[in-house]
Amino acid sequence: MSAKLPFSSVGIIGSGLIGTSIGLALSKKGVSVTMLDQDSRTQGIAQALMGNQGEEISGAELVIAAVPVSAFPMVITTLERATFKSVLIDVTSIKIKPVLEVSKSSLSSSQFLPTHPMAGREFSGVESARADLFEGRPWMIDSTGVEQQALAWGKALIESLGAQVIDMPAADHDQAVALVSHLPQLISSLLAKQLTGKPASWLELSGGGLRDTTRIAASDPTLWKEIIAANSSAIAPLLKSLASDLNSLVSNIESESFVAGVIKDGQAGIALIPGKHGGKAREYTYLPIVIEDKPGQLAAIFDECAKVSANIEDLSIEHSPGQETGLITLAVSHSDAAILKAHLESEGWDVHAPRS
Ligand SMILES: NC(=O)C1=CN([C@@H]2O[C@H](COP(=O)(O)OP(=O)(O)OC[C@H]3O[C@@H](n4cnc5c(N)ncnc54)[C@H](O)[C@@H]3O)[C@@H](O)[C@H]2O)C=CC1
Ligand SMILES: O=C(O)C(=O)Cc1ccc(O)cc1
Structure with a gap:
């Protein structure tokens, strides 16, 4: 036991x-x-x-x-x-x-x-x-x-x-996951679908934004078709609301103020997503570090973080084809960011100004 x-x-x-x-x-x-x-x-x-x-x-x-x-x-x-x-x-x-x-x-x-x-x-x-x-x-x-x-x-x-x-309760759960899991899955798949048939040279320009919004488009269709079918009554109204927003955007795509409103509404929404332990919304500091394009760089950075007990909450890696350097951005707490920046710089890493 x-x-x-x-x-x-x-x-x-x-x-x-x-x-x-x-x-x-x-x-x-x-x-x-x-x-x-x-x-x-x-x-x-x-x-x-x-x-x-x-x-x-x-x-x-x-x-x-x-x-x-x-x-x-x-x-x-x-x-x-x-x-x-x-x-x-x-x-x-x-x-x-x-x-x-x-x-x-x-x-x-x-x-x-x-x-x-x-x-x-x-x-x-x-x-x-x-x-x-x-x-x-x-x-x-x-x-x-x-x-x-x-x-x-x-x-x-x-x-x-x-x-x-x-x-x-099960009924509340099914409503909630329609919003936080099933809708994102469908949108991610629809977004990724737009990429098919487009020039490969365009796709080489893909950055973190496209990767973040399409990651779950790689999901298994067999598994997902059943999930969506079982919760279609909760998902349908969300899709209708989104379709209405999309139609309004199509009609107003030339209006700077309308588009600014769309981006602003999105900011208000993202601020509502809780942090990783279900606490308050994220308040990380983002630390950009330039890395060389050679094996072991990521492991070496993790090793440096461990040395000063800095907890990595999230990370992203930007790397352009043919480029000899890449940029890794670590999301850490405000206090860890200051300690980590000083430590990495003392070890010779190219660390840039943190942003919130
Ligand atoms: N994939 C994900 O990220 C998540 C999935 N889930 C749920 O967990 C469940 C499992 O999902 P995954 O592990 O991702 O799927 P999976 O496809 O990786 O594994 C499912 C397994 O069940 C087996 N299986 C199917 N019918 C069976 C049967 N009658 N008897 C014995 N084995 C059978 C399949 O051969 C397969 O190995 C699903 O209901 C899914 O909705 C829940 C949370 C996250
Ligand atoms: O990969 C992700 O970000 C997910 O959200 C995975 C996931 C898939 C299905 C679920 O029912 C719950 C979680």
């Missing part, structure tokens, strides 16, 4: 990005983890990563369903057949649907904790899994009607992975 966790064995159904990331983090804490997947190759890799043999899933104290939205009913059927009586947790990106599906099954609704980690990557699959994926991220649960032990186990699991529990 792990020192901190109230359970010692976990079965994870779905050995992709999310399932294997949870498994890796739990294995590191001494929990016995059994990985299952419909794909035997994937299951083999995931189980090998856990460093143990795996056991019968029906014997696990806690089962986590980490499958696509459409596969959750199959997980329910598997557990029904195994007369599974213990705690079940899911991680699917929408919440009303799985709650309804469990309520219609012979599984106990009070032993089922619906959850959603607001962490992930644009790359799916077992190969993309990382034990630290959930560190510092919000992880939604809906505790409505959930029995005490199931709730305590779910919270212990989430907190042990370094995530922050946010309890809200």
Whole structure:
């Protein structure tokens, strides 16, 4: 039994990005983890990563369903057949649907904790899994009607992975993620689509702005088509509102004051996004450092940060083709910025004036 966790064995159904990331983090804490997947190759890799043999899933104290939205009913059927009586947790990106599906099954609704980690990557699959994926991220649960032990186990699991529990009703969650996750995914995909068929020489000019706004366009269409379909009623009004804003912009694109208003409204919106631990909006200092285009520069900067205990909150790298130098910008706290700038300069790095 792990020192901190109230359970010692976990079965994870779905050995992709999310399932294997949870498994890796739990294995590191001494929990016995059994990985299952419909794909035997994937299951083999995931189980090998856990460093143990795996056991019968029906014997696990806690089962986590980490499958696509459409596969959750199959997980329910598997557990029904195994007369599974213990705690079940899911991680699917929408919440009303799985709650309804469990309520219609012979599984106990009070032993089922619906959850959603607001962490992930644009790359799916077992190969993309990382034990630290959930560190510092919000992880939604809906505790409505959930029995005490199931709730305590779910919270212990989430907190042990370094995530922050946010309890809200499934219906509120689905409205919220339509805005903060599903709309951004669709906009990112539509934006990236505009790039197809354009001259490669134009795309060579791409900077951080395009990269920031299109990163999640690399996401898996199979996974996302199901998420969007399951939450379409919450997403549709947001798309209509956006379409109306786009139409107004098209009509007023020649008006400087209208465009200034669009940019200003965006500033007001971005200021509302909380910092990485769900606290107040970001207040970082951005430190630009010129680096040479040779291997090891990034690692060397991280090493210097560690020497003065500077915590990197975020970073961006700008690099033009054929250029022998690049620019790395570190986002750090105000106090870390001053210490880090002085330290890097004393070590001979080319550090430029910080900006807020
Ligand atoms: N990708 C992301 O960033 C996030 C995904 N999620 C949710 O987590 C769930 C898993 O997503 P990912 O790990 O990204 O997907 P993934 O595609 O990396 O992994 C899903 C795995 O489930 C397996 N699978 C499908 N049907 C199965 C079945 N009936 N029985 C056993 N295994 C089955 C697939 O073979 C695949 O290995 C999804 O419901 C998704 O909405 C939640 C938060 C973030
Ligand atoms: O990569 C990102 O920034 C994400 O936002 C990943 C993500 C994808 C799906 C979810 O349900 C939650 C998070």
